[in-house]
Amino acid sequence: MFWEIFQQARIHEVESTADTARSRASDAMSSAAEVRAALDRLVLVNRAMWEILSKQHGLTERELDDKVEEIDLRDGRRDSRLKKAIRECPRCARTMSLRHARCLYCGHQESRDPFDTVG
């Protein structure tokens, strides 16, 4: 009798854990789909911008590739990723936070990079 009650409690616990895992998996799949949709939109907009620029200014794909490589190498690594570099405050020379445009020590305000909110 006691063993049966214990087993029922364990079964209920395992079912609850499975429900939680199913719910989390569903949430993760929804998030991945949202990221994929945003990425698809960014690729589309990027493609449109490139076609306008190349047509209006005569830029070549070689020039685009060279610029991509130059930007990729700014952090010292050829990894097809754009990482923010650690910066030194121009006023107090302390290390600035990568997440803030304002120096946490002296309050110096960096000029805003329009791509700060993208990365």
Ligand SMILES: [Zn+2]
């Ligand atoms: Zn500072």
